[in-house]
Amino acid sequence: MDKRGGNAMEKNQLIYVIEVARLGSITRAAEALHLSQPSLSNQIIHLEEELGVYLFERVRKRVYLTEAGQVFVDEAKKIVGSFESLGQLMGEYAQQRRGNIRIGALSIMCPLKIPELIGEFCKAYEGIDVSLVESGSAALLGALERNEVDAVFALIDSGKGLPENITGIHLFDSEVCAAVHESHELCGREYCSMKDLSGVPLIVNTGNFTLSSMILSRMESEGMKARATYTCNQIDSCLSLVNRNIGVSFCSQVTADYYQYPHVRLLPLKPAMMRTVSLVYRKNPEYYPALKAFLNFATAFIREAFSDSQ
Numbered sequence: 001m002d003k004r005g006g007n008a009m010e011k012n013q014l015i016y017v018i019e020v021a022r023l024g025s026i027t028r029a030a031e032a033l034h035l036s037q038p039s040l041s042n043q044i045i046h047l048e049e050e051l052g053v054y055l056f057e058r059v060r061k062r063v064y065l066t067e068a069g070q071v072f073v074d075e076a077k078k079i080v081g082s083f084e085s086l087g088q089l090m091g092e093y094a095q096q097r098r099g100n101i102r103i104g105a106l107s108i109m110c111p112l113k114i115p116e117l118i119g120e121f122c123k124a125y126e127g128i129d130v131s132l133v134e135s136g137s138a139a140l141l142g143a144l145e146r147n148e149v150d151a152v153f154a155l156i157d158s159g160k161g162l163p164e165n166i167t168g169i170h171l172f173d174s175e176v177c178a179a180v181h182e183s184h185e186l187c188g189r190e191y192c193s194m195k196d197l198s199g200v201p202l203i204v205n206t207g208n209f210t211l212s213s214m215i216l217s218r219m220e221s222e223g224m225k226a227r228a229t230y231t232c233n234q235i236d237s238c239l240s241l242v243n244r245n246i247g248v249s250f251c252s253q254v255t256a257d258y259y260q261y262p263h264v265r266l267l268p269l270k271p272a273m274m275r276t277v278s279l280v281y282r283k284n285p286e287y288y289p290a291l292k293a294f295l296n297f298a299t300a301f302i303r304e305a306f307s308d309s310q
Contacts, residue, residue: 198226
């Protein structure tokens, strides 16, 4: 036999050899494969020439595997099985039944019902693994830029907007209020201005949080001197200090309602300050089925949960 060598085998050729070996006849295999007998015979001969070794011994109208042919069939079955497994695996990705998603969440994720969202999503998409990282909006957006997370819930300063390469899904707006102790001199007023807060001990989140920077920037733009006496990583800690009349902090009604500190009262800011809660991402969801599934599910869940806040 002319030993040409080469490695241009195709999946169909593997299937042809397996079927011929199973039925012991090229004619019967051709019928099973819906091919003409000459076409299948030529395919086998061409493959044998390419490999430089006989796969079948022809005896009258039957064919028998040679030693090399038996080895070929054993390995071919593994390869074809791998093809089928790969196809099934890709099908699971396409059908959003498999994948990984990395989510960034705000420190106020409990008031935003993100734990409930993650729980419901994991029930609906059992094959998608979810990992969660918690931080402030600024840190989360930085992680998104560095591709450390796939999507984040963040507070967006409407005055600054989003970088060009980031897409945001608006979830809802909520009004920012000053959180004061019930015995504080500001309590009882209809609203609180930046001027009222000048010199007042403030309890703010650390620099990774958008809300704090929004407040401090507003005060600076109005010529007020902020007295940020306390900084905390969690809004829960901020409100706990307010509850003990240590200073004034800031949050939305949704957040205050969730933690329900008995001595904390909210005052609207004047002029009003709104915060936008958005779900933001960089990757094109059409290329990432798990991300697409999460974006659709999360958007519907959050908007329904906070429909009264729209």
